[in-house]
Amino acid sequence: MRKGFLTFAAxxxxxxxxxxxxxxxxxxxxxxxxxxxxKIGVILPDSKSSARWEGADRKFLEEAFKAAGVxxxxxxxxxxxxxxxxxxxxxxxxxxxALMIVNLDSxxxxxxxxxxxxxxxxxxxYDRLTLxxxxxxYVSFDNEVVGKLQGEGLSKCLTDKGAKNPVVAYxxxxxxxxxxxxxxxxxxxxxxxxxDSKEYTKGPDQNVPEWDNARAATIFEQMLTxxxxxxxxxxxxxxxxxxxxxxxxxxxxxxxxxxxTGQDATPQGLQNILSGDxxxxxxxxxxxxxxxxxxLAIAVAKGEKKETGQTVKDPEGGRDVPSVLLTxxxxxxxxxxxxIADGFVTKDEVCAGAYAKLCADAGIS
Numbered sequence: 622m623r624k625g626f627l628t629f630a631a632x633x634x635x636x637x638x639x640x641x642x643x644x645x646x647x648x649x650x651x652x653x654x655x656x657x658x659x660k661i662g663v664i665l666p667d668s669k670s671s672a673r674w675e676g677a678d679r680k681f682l683e684e685a686f687k688a689a690g691v692x693x694x695x696x697x698x699x700x701x702x703x704x705x706x707x708x709x710x711x712x713x714x715x716x717x718x719a720l721m722i723v724n725l726d727s728x729x730x731x732x733x734x735x736x737x738x739x740x741x742x743x744x745x746x747y748d749r750l751t752l753x754x755x756x757x758x759y760v761s762f763d764n765e766v767v768g769k770l771q772g773e774g775l776s777k778c779l780t781d782k783g784a785k786n787p788v789v790a791y792x793x794x795x796x797x798x799x800x801x802x803x804x805x806x807x808x809x810x811x812x813x814x815x816x817d818s819k820e821y822t823k824g825p826d827q828n829v830p831e832w833d834n835a836r837a838a839t840i841f842e843q844m845l846t847x848x849x850x851x852x853x854x855x856x857x858x859x860x861x862x863x864x865x866x867x868x869x870x871x872x873x874x875x876x877x878x879x880x881x882t883g884q885d886a887t888p889q890g891l892q893n894i895l896s897g898d899x900x901x902x903x904x905x906x907x908x909x910x911x912x913x914x915x916x917l918a919i920a921v922a923k924g925e926k927k928e929t930g931q932t933v934k935d936p937e938g939g940r941d942v943p944s945v946l947l948t949x950x951x952x953x954x955x956x957x958x959x960x961i962a963d964g965f966v967t968k969d970e971v972c973a974g975a976y977a978k979l980c981a982d983a984g985i986s
Contacts, residue, residue: 659719659922660692662712663747664733666723667700670795670832671861672887674723677907677965678747682721685915691922700831702729709733713740719922721745721914726797727752727937743921747914749800752937757921759933759944760914762905764800768807770903770951771856771882776811777953778880778900779821779854787853789816790824790844792866794858795832804858804884812856824852829862837865845869855881860890860902867898886952886960888970894954895971895979904950904960913945958985 663682665674679695686693694712698705702725712720713736720737722744724730730751734744738755746756779787789812794801815821825844829837837857845852850873857863863883870876880900883890893899920927932941952960957980961968972980 657716657718658692659919660715660717661686661694661719661721661918661922662709662715662717663693663695663721663918664705664708664712664723665695665697666705666725666749667831668697669700669834671859671885672889673885673907676887678911681908681911682915685912686919689915689919691919698725700725702726705729706733709736713737713742717742717922718924719743719745719918721747721918722751722756723747724749724751724754727754727799730754745914745918745921746942748910749798750933750935750942752799752935754935754938756942758917758927758929759942760910760917761800761944761946762910762949763946764803765807765810767884767903767905767949768804768809769811770807770949771804771858771884771901772808772811774901774903774951774953775808775854775856775880775882776815778882782878782880784853786820786822788822788824788848788851789854789856790841790848790852791826792837792841792855792857792862793826793828794862795830796828798832801828801832801858808856821854824848829858832859832861834861834865837862838868841866842869845873850875853879855879857882859884860887860893860899861885863899863902864889864893867893870898886965888966891952891957891960891966891971892976892979894952894957895976895983897954900953902952904952904963904965906947906950906963906965908963908965909947913947917945954983957983961985 668675696708705725720742731754734751734754734756737744744756746759748761750759793805816823827840855866857866860883863881866881867876870879877897883899883902886902886904890902917927929943929945931944933944935942
């Protein structure tokens, strides 16, 4: 994976819309031109696996498109592969000139991208690379670095607790999500040497289908039973899976004693960090990711080409995909305030009720 660096202005404004209201989140179309007008379609994956898709990505993308004055539509497939393909077909039929997708799996994503390409529609893989796909561009974070930060974060938390030969369990993301594979590559690069040297003991290691938090809780409960309650650290691939593990640890009065990781810097994840139930998360500045993707989408929708200065190798298709990769940030209790200061979440979202004092103690004013 070649790495580079591009900077983009940050933007953000609240937007609304849903799968069932295709026209509700479309920009205005001031017709009259005989040429095909620029129009952008965006398909988000779901609203269950992470709060980011509807809480952050949608609003930042919509503001960028509104500011540029381009016609657009943003829809959410809600985890349904058939709905994903139907939405894509409708967008292509409606005349989009650029299509941005967050795939549910590479098979479905590839079919959509290939159909769009056959219709002359430029495409962008957003956040997740579609293996074997044909996207014109890929915009994401360096996801192996995300995983590496999770591994480093868990290692620090175990050291801080004075853990000796800790048993570490893995709650990995969806096996159909290439990002989950990259995250695991990253945290394995940190933790596997510790397993090999017997400094740590490898515990249960399972994928969570569809990033489903309820299934994650069931899986982790089984892990805890399987090990006789002997799990000393949990590498959870995002905040939702982390919270699922924490819910089980609470039932067994182990919360706060067993470090749990996360990702996405969700309000719930940040609250869990402030309360001591979660040891860290990875903050990905979605505002920057959305701005990078919207800049590309606006350009290609108008028939322009952009140089990104970086590529990512598609291991299945063997293609070097022009890419923008942004840099994630490790968040512990002492720098939760940075996420709020950046405008990704608000103080009101994180510091309500019982969390007000915890926020004050963490320097959040």
